[in-house]
Amino acid sequence: MSFSVPPAALFIAGAFLVVFLRGMPRSFLLLVLPVLSLLNLLSISDGIHWIIHFMDYKLIFGRVDRLSLAFGYIFTMISFIANLYALRVDNNPEHTAALLYTGSSLGVVFAGDFLTLLIFWEIMSIGAAYFIWARRTTASYAAGMRYLLVHIFGGFCLLCGILMHVHNTGSIEFGYLGLGGLASLLIFIGFGINCAWPGLHTWLTDAYPEATITGTVFLSAFTTKCAVYALARSFPGTEILIWIGAIMTLFPIFFAVIENDLRRVLSYSLINQVGFMVVGIGIGTHLALNGATAHAIADIIFKALLFMAMGAVLHQTGKINATEVGGLHRTMPITCTFCMVGAASISAFPLFSAFATKSLIIEAVAAGHMPIIWFILIFASAGVFHHAGIKIPFFTFFARDSGLRPKEPPLNMMAAMGIAAFLCVFIGVCPGFLYSILPYPVDYQPYTPCHIVAQLQLLFFSALAFTLLILAGIYPPEMRAINLDADWFLRKGANVLVWFITKPVSAVVAKINDAVTDALPKFLLWFGKNPPAALKIGADIIVYNFTDRAEDRQRLEKEKIIYPRDLLYPWSIGAAVSSVLIFLLIYLLVYFLYYKTGAA
Amino acid sequence: MKKKGSLSTALKVFLSIFFSVVVLLIIIDFFIPKDPHFRWEEYPSFYAVYGFVACVVLVLFAKYVLRPIVKRKEDYYEF
Numbered sequence: 049m050s051f052s053v054p055p056a057a058l059f060i061a062g063a064f065l066v067v068f069l070r071g072m073p074r075s076f077l078l079l080v081l082p083v084l085s086l087l088n089l090l091s092i093s094d095g096i097h098w099i100i101h102f103m104d105y106k107l108i109f110g111r112v113d114r115l116s117l118a119f120g121y122i123f124t125m126i127s128f129i130a131n132l133y134a135l136r137v138d139n140n141p142e143h144t145a146a147l148l149y150t151g152s153s154l155g156v157v158f159a160g161d162f163l164t165l166l167i168f169w170e171i172m173s174i175g176a177a178y179f180i181w182a183r184r185t186t187a188s189y190a191a192g193m194r195y196l197l198v199h200i201f202g203g204f205c206l207l208c209g210i211l212m213h214v215h216n217t218g219s220i221e222f223g224y225l226g227l228g229g230l231a232s233l234l235i236f237i238g239f240g241i242n243c244a245w246p247g248l249h250t251w252l253t254d255a256y257p258e259a260t261i262t263g264t265v266f267l268s269a270f271t272t273k274c275a276v277y278a279l280a281r282s283f284p285g286t287e288i289l290i291w292i293g294a295i296m297t298l299f300p301i302f303f304a305v306i307e308n309d310l311r312r313v314l315s316y317s318l319i320n321q322v323g324f325m326v327v328g329i330g331i332g333t334h335l336a337l338n339g340a341t342a343h344a345i346a347d348i349i350f351k352a353l354l355f356m357a358m359g360a361v362l363h364q365t366g367k368i369n370a371t372e373v374g375g376l377h378r379t380m381p382i383t384c385t386f387c388m389v390g391a392a393s394i395s396a397f398p399l400f401s402a403f404a405t406k407s408l409i410i411e412a413v414a415a416g417h418m419p420i421i422w423f424i425l426i427f428a429s430a431g432v433f434h435h436a437g438i439k440i441p442f443f444t445f446f447a448r449d450s451g452l453r454p455k456e457p458p459l460n461m462m463a464a465m466g467i468a469a470f471l472c473v474f475i476g477v478c479p480g481f482l483y484s485i486l487p488y489p490v491d492y493q494p495y496t497p498c499h500i501v502a503q504l505q506l507l508f509f510s511a512l513a514f515t516l517l518i519l520a521g522i523y524p525p526e527m528r529a530i531n532l533d534a535d536w537f538l539r540k541g542a543n544v545l546v547w548f549i550t551k552p553v554s555a556v557v558a559k560i561n562d563a564v565t566d567a568l569p570k571f572l573l574w575f576g577k578n579p580p581a582a583l584k585i586g587a588d589i590i591v592y593n594f595t596d597r598a599e600d601r602q603r604l605e606k607e608k609i610i611y612p613r614d615l616l617y618p619w620s621i622g623a624a625v626s627s628v629l630i631f632l633l634i635y636l637l638v639y640f641l642y643y644k645t646g647a648a
Numbered sequence: 649m650k651k652k653g654s655l656s657t658a659l660k661v662f663l664s665i666f667f668s669v670v671v672l673l674i675i676i677d678f679f680i681p682k683d684p685h686f687r688w689e690e691y692p693s694f695y696a697v698y699g700f701v702a703c704v705v706l707v708l709f710a711k712y713v714l715r716p717i718v719k720r721k722e723d724y725y726e727f
Contacts, residue, residue, distance in 0.1 A: 305710035306719070414685035422686065426695075430702040498683045505673050506699035512670055513703035515663070524711035530725075532718040539725060 052091045054098045054109040055120055055158045056168065058084055059127070059151030066143045075135050078143060082128035085154070089120050096160055105220050108160025115341065115487040119157045119277045122345045123150065125471075126269045126352055133356055133464035134262035142182050146266055149175030153270040157277055161220040162210040162235075165278070169206065169242075173199035176271055179263025180255050191258040194538070198251040202241030209234030225282040236283060243275035243326065244319050246295045250535030252319060253303075257311040257368075261359040264311060268318055268355050269348045276325045276344050285332025293330055294424045296323025301431030303533065308369045308526050310440060311358050314351065317394065317436040320428060321347045327425065328409040331416055334488040339408030341486050346401035346475055350393035353468035354440060357387035360461055361444055364454035370439075370526040375449035380456055384445040386465040393472040395437035395507060396429060401472045403503060404479035404494045411492065430510040437507075438514050443526065574611075581607065581614035 062081045069077060094117075097110030127150040134146065148171060155168030173196060180192035212231035214220050225232045237248075244252045252272070256264050283289065300316035300323075307313045321343070328340030360383045361376060362368045377384040389400070396402035406429070413422045456462060475482050483490040517523040575582045585607050592600040607614065677693050684690050 301706060302710045302714050303718075305707060306715045417685075419686060426698060427702045427706075430699040431706050434703050434706060496683065497680050501673065501676055501680050502689070502695045505677065505693060505695040508666075508670050508673055509696040509699040510703045511666070513700045513707070515666070517704070517707055522711075523707060524715060527719070528722055529719050530722055531715070532720060532724075 052088050052097075054155075055085065055089060055092075056109065056151045056155030058088060059147045059154065063144045063147035063151060066147060067140055070138075070140075074140075074143065078131040078135060078147075079128065081147070082124050082131065085124045085127070086121070089117060089124060092117075099160075102163070105163065106161065107164050108222075109155070109164060110158050111160030111222070112158065113487075114485070115277070115280065115337075116157050118341050118345065118485050118487060119273065120154060121485060122348050123153050123157065123270065123273075126348050127266075129349075129352060129464045129468050130262065130265045130269065132467070133265055133359075133461050135460040136458055137260075137262055139182065141178065142260065142263065145175045145178035145182070146262075149179075149266055149270060153274050156274045159222055162213065162222050163220055165222050166203070166206060166210060169274075170203050172271060172274065173203060176267055179267055180259045182260045182263060183258060185258070188258040191255040194535070195251050195255040198241065198248075202238050204238075205234045205241065206238030209236075209238055222281065224284070227283065227286050227288070232282075236286075239275050239278045239282070240292070241275075242271055243279060244272055244296070244322060245292055245326075246299060247534050249296075249300075249319050250533050250538070253300075253312055253315040253533060254535055256315045256318075257309050261363050264359060265352050265355045268314075268351045272318065272322050273344050273348060276322060276329070276340065279326065280329050280337060280340055284329055284337055286330055289326050289330030290418070290421055291330075293323045293326030293328075294421050296320065296326055297428035298323075298424055298431075301428060301435055303531060304431075304435035305439070306524055306527075306531055308371055308528060308530075310368050310370055310373075310444060311355065311362070313370075313435060313440060314354050314358060317432055318347075318351055320432050320436075321351065321394065323428070324406055324409050324425065327421065328412060331409075331412050333412055333416070335408060335415065335492070336412035338483075338486040338488050338490055339405065339410075339412055342405040342408055342482055343402065345482060346393065346405040346472075349468050349471045349475070350390045350401055353386060353390035353465060353472060354394065354436065356461065356465045356468065357383055357390060358440070358444070360457040360465070361454070363457055363461070365452050367452070369528065370443040371528050373444050373450050373452065374447040375445070376452060376454065377445040378449075379453045380445070382456055382462060383465065384441065386462075386469045387441050387445065389469040389472055391437045391441050393476065395433035396503060397476075397507060398495070398500050398503060399473065399476045401475035403476055404482065405475070407494050407499065407503075408490075408492060426506065430506055433507050433510045434514060438511060577612035578614055581611055584614065585611065 058081055062077060066074060066077055092110065092112050094112050094114075096108055097112060098108065100107045100109070127146075131143075131146065134143070137143065152168040152171035152175065156165055156172065159165040159168060177192050177196045177199075180188050180195055182188075209231050210220070213225070213235065216229070216231055225235060227233060227236060241248045241251075256267050259267055279286075279289065297320050300319040304313045304316040304320075307316065325340040325343050325347070328336040328343065330336075358368060361373060361380070364380070365373060365376075367373050393400040393402055396406050410422065410425055410429075413425060479494055483492070514523070585604065588600065588604045588607060592604055674693050674696060677696070682690055688694055
């Protein structure tokens with residue numbers, strides 16, 4: 049304990065240090081930081097550490113318990129793998145962004161209060177947006193901008209929710225909230241945007257495929273998983289999450305089947321996998337929360353592995369659309385093998401990671417007697433095998449021969465994929481180790497004959513369906529096309545908004561502007577020359593409109609011509625006094641009425 | 649995408665192994681003690697049927713319903 053530092057601090061310090069380094073020292077720093085961070089985490093005892101008093105509040109940078117440690121371990125481990133994968137990137141800002149992003153993710157996980165959470169939450173968005181911009185294409189610039197806008201909105205929801213929560217309760221503690229009232233709802237939505245809930249998910253499928261090759265690996269690991277952690281912390285057992293999660297597992301698989309960009313296919317399957325975790329959090333039992341945590345850990349590794357394999361293909365060929373690659377197993381057999389390990393893991397094949405983690409969630413669903421959710425999750429399990437397990441490796445490394453003969457990627461990329469692949473198998477073969485770091489004690493045995501055969505049947509018959517559909521020519525051919533998603537409403541809606549503001553709204557504003565700056569002063573100037581005569585003209589206009597007599601019209605015209613002189617005779621004193629009296633009377637009436645009601 | 653008419657020898661071997669495993673899984677299913685949460689899990693080869701149907705439904709829905717609705721040219725958003 050005495051030698052440890054706040055988990056976020058190491059990486060954030062490293063983010064500033066890496067700016068000055070190149071070559072070997074930089075590589076050394078990138079690989080040593082995660083190791084130091086892991087040792088740091090291992091040396092921290094459970095409890096609350098690093099409290100800073102800020103105004104009337106306590107900012108807590110180290111709330112350490114089994115839940116935060118589980119996420120802390122995996123974040124540190126994946127940062128080693130991703131840094132290794134990105135070792136040859138000769139663009140220091142990208143390394144800075146990576147370390148800042150990793151550090152602030154750890155900051156979120158170990159935050160003990162909402163203010164600390166919010167600060168790190170916002171830093172994450174900026175680090176992530178940089179990965180998207182760093183691709184330096186027109187598409188990535190626009191996608192990064194959309195990413196940032198959505199996350200600024202999410203952060204704003206979170207900020208409003210937190211302010212209201214602090215106002216209502218006086219506490220900034222980041223703990224269990226549960227849904228109830230506007231404050232918790234805003235926080236819930238703020239988390240939900242980062243969690244890629246249906247309808248709020250398009251930032252993910254829009255931006256991740258546009259990010260840099262190495263950036264996507266980082267992105268796939270942290271943002272959504274931080275949201276999963278935050279939901280598990282503040283909203284476990286919130287029933288609506290079960291349905292949100294179930295829909296998340298379901299709709300992306302349909303999009304994934306017809307998507308051409310293979311990294312976008314993986315982005316859809318990322319939402320699908322996070323859906324399983326959200327279901328687990330919604331159920332909220334110990335078994336389910338263990339399942340959500342375990343599956344988050346497994347998913348971070350196999351999704352990173354799949355993104356790394358696709359990144360390797362993009363790195364070596366410059367192509368990532370299913371229509372442009374194919375048959376790469378001839379010259380990239382090792383990458384192909386790693387990809388298939390990732391595919392087997394995400395599909396939950398026995399001996400691979402998700403078999404031991406996803407089943408915890410499905411077991412919890414069954415134990416809670418939720419047949420509809422159960423059917424959806426099993427459907428989604430078959431579907432994920434279909435698009436991530438078969439489609440990704442099949443269209444990249446087999447299918448038709450694209451004629452491309454790329455070499456294997458550089459050694460550091462291979463090593464990173466190798467470590468991730470090893471971990472996928474290790475978790476699958478020895479789930480006990482993973483189970484031992486979960487938040488609650490685990491009493492579950494994934495390897496029963498019944499479970500193995502059931503899962504194998506599900507997977508093999510999904511594969512059978514794929515095979516038969518391909519052989520029969522029914523399987524939808526990959527096409528050079530994009531598929532609309534919910535972001536259509538934002539992207540087209542933005543155009544409508546721009547039109548609405550530049551056309552009708554600005555026309556109305558111009559009218560008002562004219563009236564206020566031009567017509568009104570002119571009228572006042574005219575009116576001020578002789579107010580009684582002006583009033584008389586006004587009155588005569590009204591009279592003439594009612595009577596429509598020729599003599600009234602003539603008088604009116606004459607009055608207008610001679611204005612500001614007038615046709616009025618001076619008022620007699622008696623008339624003037626009586627009009628003053630009338631005003632006094634009105635004043636008295638108003639005063640007494642007000643006084644009386646005021647007194648009552 | 650698919651090789652019309654002539655399947656290569658390697659593919660034929662792969663497919664025959666694959667189909668044998670599929671059949672084997674159906675047979676094994678009868679000898680495995682079941683531990684069901686829901687009564688339909690006891691039906692013979694429930695997971696096989698559900699997995700197969702699920703994937704066919706998935707592909708057909710994606711191809712014939714979703715794709716006609718959402719497919720656009722690659723430059724759709726560029727204007």
